[in-house]
Amino acid sequence: MWKFIHKLASPPHFYSLAARMVPWFVVPGLLLVAYGVYAGLFIAPADYQQGDAFRIIYIHVPSAYLSMMTYMIMAVSAAIGLIWRIKLAHAVAAGAAPLGAWFTFLALVTGSIWGKPMWGTWWEWGDPRLTSELILLFLYFGYMALRGAIDDTVKADKASAVLAMVGAVNVPIIHFSVEWWSSLHQGPTLVKKGGPAMDVAMLYPLLAMILGFTFLFAALLLRRVRAEVLFRERRTRWVKELVLSGGT
């Protein structure tokens, strides 16, 4: 097991393995999203209260879930990098941050677009779910800014890892905010006691979208981490040999 992990953490091995893995995530990801979009827009019935506006969940829920999951990937990778000094872990954290910021942005904007027809407002500052998700976006910005502000990669890794780990406390706050405090945002629909509170005609496209988004995210993360590994290893012999041989 340790041998496998050690081999995976080796930059040249990861670099070539990641390139081979990308298509295995892209193809099922696109198929799942294609089904999810079609079924979510044209097969799932309109909600009895929200009408067709409910279809925004097919974008909003997967992006909100990814915004939190990406932060956890970033924080755990940063912790692994800091504790066990695995360089690849820092590269994963650095590669995940911009993606997390984009999905948080998407969750916030689609939530806001949903809020206008449903709540009558684009934004509500007093709402704990909205505010904690916005804090998540600022944490991503802070992480990327801190990384960009320090030229020394090792120092940047350490400083940003601490920020990533401290910021992880916000993730459970986002998740449980609708249960802990009174919120405009609806309570949990998928992850709740007694199973999801949705009809299967609405649920299956949503699950397909969540899974499809996750696959596509994984492909994007692998691409990002590959570029990060190439940058960090730019002075090593294996990178020189790779470039001289015309490999990508």
Place this chain on the structure above:
Amino acid sequence: MEGLSMGGYGAYVWTCFILAALVFVICEWRARLRQRRVYRDIEVRIKALGDTQ
């Protein structure tokens, strides 16, 4: 046309789906761009080292 109007919520629903597609396209484009830039920088550095030797 009825499918597009989404019961009067078409502008909200379609905007979200188009935005999501854009986010994926931008993320993919930026990942490729970063890879290309890093690769090109390494090529230039190797060439410069080769020229001086």
